[in-house]
Amino acid sequence: MLGLIWSLIVILFLIWLVLLLLKIGGAIIYLLLVAVAVLFVLQFFTRK
Numbered sequence: 001m002l003g004l005i006w007s008l009i010v011i012l013f014l015i016w017l018v019l020l021l022l023k024i025g026g027a028i029i030y031l032l033l034v035a036v037a038v039l040f041v042l043q044f045f046t047r048k
Helices: 002-024 027-047
Strands: none
Touching: 002 027
């Protein structure tokens, strides 16, 4: 349950960061962030 809450917080934080970066216009940083997020999610699910 605690892991679920933490993952939700992380997802919301990542969405906020993405919106912030899109506002600034950093497309490369946005792509890097998406790549990191995907790797993090994959690592999180494979760890279980």
